[in-house]
Amino acid sequence: MAQETSASEVSERALLGYSANDLPAEATTRLPPVSTRTGDLIRSPVSGSRYILTATGAAHALRLAVTVEQERGTAFLLIPVFLALGAIVYFNLAAEPAWVPLSGCGGIIAAIWHFLPAERQAVRFVLAGMLRCLIGALFAKAETWRAGTNMLGSEISTQLTGRVLSLDYMANGRVRLTMDVTGTARPVLRYAPERVRVSARKIPPDLRAGSEVTGLVRLLPPSGPVRPGSYDFSFESYFDGIGASGFFLRGPELISQTAPVPAVARFSIWVEDIRNRIAGRIRGHIGGPEGEIAAALVVGVRAGIPEDINEAMRRSGIYHIISISGLHMALVAGTVMGTLRAIFACFPGFASRHPIKKYAAAIALVGLAFYLFISGAEVAAQRSFIMLAIMLIALLFDRAALTMRNLAISAIIVIAIAPHEVVGPSFQMSFAATAALVGAYALWSERRSGKSRSAADHQSKAGVVVRKLGGVVIGLAVTSVVAGLATTAFGAYHFQRVSPLSLVANLAVMPVVSIVVMPFGVAGSIAMTLGLDQPFFAVMGQGLKVMIALSKWFSERTPIDAVGLVSVYALVFLTIALILATMATTWLRLVALPFVLIGLLMLGAVRTPDxxxxxxxxxxxxxxxxxxxxxxxxxxxxxxxxxxxxxxxxxxxxxxxxxxxxxxxxxxxxxxxxxxxxxxxxxxxxxxxxxxxxxxxxxxxxxxxxxxxxxxxxxxxxxxxxxxxxxxxxxxxxxxxxxxxxxxxxxxxxxxxxxxxxxxxxxxxxxxxxxxxxxSRAARGLPPYQRKQPVAATTPKQPMSTANRPAEIMPPATSTVP
Structure with missing residues (x-):
């Protein structure tokens, strides 16, 4: 351990101190006084120093820094980075790669790495990175093969029969149904999608998840990006298993079930039914847009939120509150753990003999799992659950919870399960914000550990309260600034918009969400089992009213938030800077600064279409x-x-x-x-x-x-x-x-x-x-399909002569050509 500290200190002083007292003799060289030299390319930045770093010394300092990073486990933190890079490269290839080339290249690189001498550390590191990139690409290839979604090729109307998996009540009054297709008729689709998402103006009152329905629908194939480089609906639909979307022309009508329901589907339907019941109860207690937002926060049902409120939250920069992610999971876990530890503390004898912190963490983990299921288990929620679960498990084994290593483990699991999420904004912004926050916390802990606490120990009670409240306010501000800076580039690239007032808006809204909305929402969900949830949801509704009012106020005062197209090269450089700044523990984190500068200069280096x-x-x-x-x-x-x-x-x-x-x-x-x-x-x-x-x-x-x-x-x-x-x-x-x-x-x-x-x-x-x-007919150069209109049946008093028969129903002339 002493050797690691010594190497780190030498490495950092070599690049930052440049002092003869700090550097070993072999890393420096004696030079004449600065006043006697002209045209020097390198000058000593330390006043009065007689030594200056040479090229040899810089290389030595770099080697020491790399050695320290390896000893501190930074190489492990880079594993998800290389896996994600491989998945991104795979999804952006011009053609679908085959299994054999990917696997073969991986085997060759692994063999070269294995037989390469240990002294060739730089080459081995490059080969290990290439191998991990290939593994990430293989993960993506496997997910593509596993999804195998049947996608509708062209618009068509058909009589659809299917089993309802979920219902979303939309703000415009329509109901959106996600259905597993069990049959089609008039016409029968030879390559029918297995799962579709269709909307209806109204549904039978007793329709619920698990019901089987039929009706005439207009099915549409998943659309592509609305412009080059934009969000690809076909991509997301393929990995979500949705082969078509559309709407009911007639129906839906309930029918009796004709096929057995698989066990997995029965569990999903049971969870969806619980979600709908909870959402309906919340809407009944709160009502209005506040009730829709409350349902979104508790069970992940967002379709009913009015669009004007959605837009107000987007412009003010607080829309992330609506999507169940790390913030909500952390608040749920924190509320459960804090409440349980407070209850355990009421029994001093029990608390002194048992590890109540571990008990609270274990119960919080169970609560998080239940929250994951009732929230719909979307990918963002799954990612956050994995991250929080690893942290809670770390507490059970007396390990530090909030570390970059735990974040790397959660990223590896997510990439292995759903690598397609790597190319989306949700994954990128979530892990960027979390990595920045963990890195900032680690840096703050290093600085704080060296300070004396004697002054704080002698403060009065009022001073302690003021100091703690000030710490909370400063903590919220720093959290908003750090997370905002880490995610701004990704938001600008994917959505071409930024929220200039997001920092102030989050500072105003987050105390309401953290202290009122989410804790009372969790309490109301628990009390719902006893029928005592109304008071808790009433308080939650009042907090949401304040949140909506603040979002509208900030939205009205937000200038235009469109930033135009952002260069992908700028995003790459800024991402590299973020990785260096958050994962490096030595002076190598300063290498992020030139990448930040280059990335900022290249933000607008993209040609705008006409x-x-x-x-x-x-x-x-x-x-x-x-x-x-x-x-x-x-x-x-x-x-x-x-x-x-x-x-x-x-x-x-x-x-x-x-x-x-x-x-x-x-x-x-x-x-x-x-x-x-x-x-x-x-x-x-x-x-x-x-x-x-x-x-x-x-x-x-x-x-x-x-x-x-x-x-x-x-x-x-x-x-x-x-x-x-x-x-x-x-x-x-x-x-x-x-x-x-x-x-x-x-x-x-x-x-x-x-x-x-x-x-x-x-x-x-x-x-x-x-x-x-x-x-599609258009892709094949064919005109739109027009169904032949059936001829109305008539009962003429006398047979129609051939001369008077309409041309459209006359039989073709008999050919006389042999």
Missing amino acids: AFISEDGRLIALATGSGQLAINRPRPGEFTIENWQRALRAETIIKPVKATATELPPATIPEMPPGIGFVCDEALCAARHPSGSLIAHAATIEAARSLCDQATLIVVADATARKMCRNSIAEVVTLRDLAQFGSAAIYLSSDSEKGVKVRFALAKPYRPWHTQRRF
């Missing part, structure tokens, strides 16, 4: 400058437009106008000036970019051909269009292109031959979560 096209070919958005976004449809999809607005930092939407409204006949649309948005007639919409480029949307092939010689880009909402405008300047994007490759970003540039570059969201060959796209 336009976006939706994957269904119906919507185009064109950035016209000055924070304005012109669109070609008067009522666009709200989610898509908001996403595009944040990416382009557009505040104002310019809706389309009719050609007659601008006194421009359709024939003069190509000559329209920039700045007036899209001008439309029956089959054509066009807008001019400030650069002079004409962007057009054509509903028919004939309308598109009329602009081949004038437009820079033409979007044709027809999958049957082929080889259009080949000898013109126009770039043509057809509905078939969009069906195959997803939404598109448009870059107007003079570098290309046609003055425009098109970047699609997807590419071939498809990965498993996109293979269903090739089966």
Whole structure:
């Protein structure tokens, strides 16, 4: 232990002290006085020092620092980092890798590492990192194979029969059902999805989880990203097991169960039924949006929260409170442990003879497991449960609970179970915030351990109370600052928004949540078994009223929170900086500073598109400058437009106008000036970019051909269009292109031959979560399916002659060709 401390001190002093008294002789060299030298590249930063660090000394200090990091277990902390890197690389590959190359490369690297001499530490470290990356990729490959979700390829209406797994009562009055499909009819789907998520206007009053229903539904395949680089719904649906979404056209109607229910499904249905009962009871006690938020905090049901309140919490930076994660798990565990230890302390004889802290931790672990199940066991909740469970188990074995090692173990478990979560914002922001908090706590503990507590021991009771309250306030502030700084880059990259007032909003809201909302919610849930929950939930509801009021107040005063697109390279550099700052224990943590600087300088190093096209070919958005976004449809999809607005930092939407409204006949649309948005007639919409480029949307092939010689880009909402405008300047994007490759970003540039570059969201060959796209009619270049209308049955008084028979029901003429 003494050797480790000595090596660490020498290493840190070598880089920070530069003093002859601090460094060993071999790490320094004697130089003439600074005043007698000119043109020195290295100067001693210590006043009066006669020694300066040489290149040899720096290398020696680096070796000592690395040795200390190895002895302190930093290499173990890097295991989840390499596993996550391997999973990220796998999910971003252009094509699906086979098992043999992945396994073969891993075996080769493992063999080289095994036979490499121990003296080649640097090479062995690199090989170990590569091997762990391959293991992470194999975890991801295994999860992809294990999921194997059947995805619907094209829109279709069918008579669906299925078993209800869960119900979500939405704020707009509709009910969303997640169902296991047991059968389809009219038509029978040959490759029916095993699980779907459909909504209904109303449901039978006695419908519950586990019921079997039937009804006519319109099923839609999972959509891709709304723009290149955005959230991929197909990816999430594939790993969630959801093969299609849609809505009921008629029904649903209850039917008797026709097939036995598996044991796992019965348990899931039982848990879901308990969740719905608890949520209904909470809504009955509290009511209004407060009741919906209370249900979200206790059982994870968020669908009923009004969208205006959701948006207020997002803008104010407190929306993380709604998603059950580490905060809620920690508050539940802390409430249970604190209450039990207080109860045990009331019996001094028992408390003095038994490890009441371990008893409380064990019971808290059981309570956390129950909370995990009734909250829906979403991935974020599972990740938080694993993290808290490891910490509570550490307490049972008299080990430190809040350590980076425990965090690394929980990360390894999560990556092994659900590696696809690594590429999502929830995993990244959760572990970034936790790692930053644990690292900050460790640094504070180091500084605090060296300070004398004699002054605090002689304070009066009032001084102690003031000091403790001040410590709580400072602790909340530091926690908000540290977690906010650690997650800002990830939030900006994934959501293109930041919350400028999030620090102040969290400081105002978190005491209410930590002291009133969650403790009384836990108490109410426990008292529910005795029917004594009403008073507790009433207090919880009052706390939620305060929280909603504060979120609205801060939201109204928050400036525009859109930051535009963030460079992925900036995120990489900032992530490396976070890893170095939180995991290193020697002066190597200072190496994070240049990575922070580079990451901040590269935040805006990304080219912003000039336009976006939706994957269904119906919507185009064109950035016209000055924070304005012109669109070609008067009522666009709200989610898509908001996403595009944040990416382009557009505040104002310019809706389309009719050609007659601008006194421009359709024939003069190509000559329209920039700045007036899209001008439309029956089959054509066009807008001019400030650069002079004409962007057009054509509903028919004939309308598109009329602009081949004038437009820079033409979007044709027809999958049957082929080889259009080949000898013109126009770039043509057809509905078939969009069906195959997803939404598109448009870059107007003079570098290309046609003055425009098109970047699609997807590419071939498809990965498993996109293979269903090739089966759609549009992707195959076919027009929309139209079901033949049945001919009304008639009973004519006399047979209809062939001459008077309608053409659509006349039999085909008999061929005379032999």
